[in-house]
Amino acid sequence: MANLKEVRNRITSVTSTMQITSAMKMVSAAKLRRAQDAIVQMRPYANKLKDILSNLSSSVDASEGGSYTTQREPGNVLIVMITSNRGLAGAFNTNVIKATNHLISSKYSNQFKAGKVKFMSVGKKASDFINRNKYPLYSNENTVFDSLNFENVSAIAQKVMDAYSSKEFDRVELVYNAFRNAAVQIPTVEQYLPVLPPEQSDSKAAKSIDYIFAPSKEEIITELIPKSLKIQIYKAVLDSHAAEHGARMTAMNKATDNARDLIKELKLSYNKARQAAITNEILEIVGGAEALEG
Amino acid sequence: MHLEIITPDKKIFEDEVSSVVLPGIDGSFGILKQHAPMISALKKGKVKVVDMSSARHQFEINGGVVEVLNNKVIVLAE
Numbered sequence: 426m427a428n429l430k431e432v433r434n435r436i437t438s439v440t441s442t443m444q445i446t447s448a449m450k451m452v453s454a455a456k457l458r459r460a461q462d463a464i465v466q467m468r469p470y471a472n473k474l475k476d477i478l479s480n481l482s483s484s485v486d487a488s489e490g491g492s493y494t495t496q497r498e499p500g501n502v503l504i505v506m507i508t509s510n511r512g513l514a515g516a517f518n519t520n521v522i523k524a525t526n527h528l529i530s531s532k533y534s535n536q537f538k539a540g541k542v543k544f545m546s547v548g549k550k551a552s553d554f555i556n557r558n559k560y561p562l563y564s565n566e567n568t569v570f571d572s573l574n575f576e577n578v579s580a581i582a583q584k585v586m587d588a589y590s591s592k593e594f595d596r597v598e599l600v601y602n603a604f605r606n607a608a609v610q611i612p613t614v615e616q617y618l619p620v621l622p623p624e625q626s627d628s629k630a631a632k633s634i635d636y637i638f639a640p641s642k643e644e645i646i647t648e649l650i651p652k653s654l655k656i657q658i659y660k661a662v663l664d665s666h667a668a669e670h671g672a673r674m675t676a677m678n679k680a681t682d683n684a685r686d687l688i689k690e691l692k693l694s695y696n697k698a699r700q701a702a703i704t705n706e707i708l709e710i711v712g713g714a715e716a717l718e719g
Numbered sequence: 720m721h722l723e724i725i726t727p728d729k730k731i732f733e734d735e736v737s738s739v740v741l742p743g744i745d746g747s748f749g750i751l752k753q754h755a756p757m758i759s760a761l762k763k764g765k766v767k768v769v770d771m772s773s774a775r776h777q778f779e780i781n782g783g784v785v786e787v788l789n790n791k792v793i794v795l796a797e
Contacts, residue, residue, distance in 0.1 A: 470727045474784075634756045645784070649760075
C-alpha cells in the first residue's frame, strides 16, 4: 500500500499541473477566437486574388509575367517552414517537420543531397529543427509573431521574392498548418514560386479568356503579382497562427482531462491507504486490550 | 449581374446589381450587364452601386483591382 504522504504529495502536484493546463487552454481559446476571425475574413480575399491571378497568367506569356511566373528547372530550393514559437501544441510542429522531411526525401531529394536546399524558419520550433539537424539556414523570421501584422509578413515575402528574382532560388515551397477548425489542422505544402499555372482541366482549357486590361496588362501584372504573393504568405502565417492556438487548445483540453482522471485514481488509493491505516490502528488497540484481559 | 466587394478584413458587399461605377486608374468607368471580360487596377475613390431595386450604395476604397467575367464583378478593395 502506497505511503499516505507520498500519495498526498502527488495529488497536490497533479492538481497544480491541471490548473496550469486548464489556464493555458483558456488563454488559447481566447487567442484562437481572434486568430480565427482574422483568417476567416482574410480567406475570400486571398482566394479571389489567387483566382484572378491564375486567370491572368493563363492569358499571359511567360515573358510578360515577369520573373515570378517563369517556370525554371528546380536547382536551388528554398523551403519556408511556418511553425509556432512555443510547443505544447500536440502534433502541430511535428506535422510541419514531417512534411518537410517528406519533401526533402522525395520531391527534392537530389537537390537536398547536392546541398542546394535551404531553409527559412518562421517560428522558433522550425529553427530548432533546422539547427538540430544542421541544415543550411537561409534566414530566421521568428520575431514575426511578436506583432503579427501585414507589414511584417510582407517584409518576409519581399525578401523571398527578391531572392527568387535574383535567381538565388529557382523554387520556393511553403510548409505550414492550414486551419480547418479548432480541432483540425491540415499540414500543407504549397509551391510559392514560381506561380503555378492553373490546372489544365477541360473546363479551364476553354477558359483562356481574352481580357481587357486597364491601364495595361504589364502594369496590372507588375502590381498584382507581388501583391498576391504577399497575401499568400500572410494567409499562410495567419492560417498557421490560428491552427497553433487550435492545436494547443485541444492538447491542453486533453491534458486537463487526463489530470482529472489521474487525480481521481490517486484520491481512491489515498482513501484506501487511509482506511487501511485506521483499521490497523484499531486492530492494534483491540489486540492490546485482549492481551491485558487475558 | 453579380457584384462582390471584398477587403482583406471582410466581405463588404455581395448582391445582384444593375450597374456599378468604379474609380479606375485612368478615370472612373461604369460596368453594366454583359460587359466584356476585364481586369483593371483601381485607385482611391468611391465605388457607386445601383442595385436591382434602383437603390444606390456607396463605398470608399483605397485602391485595389476589379475582375469582370461572365456577369460576375469582383472588386478586391483595400
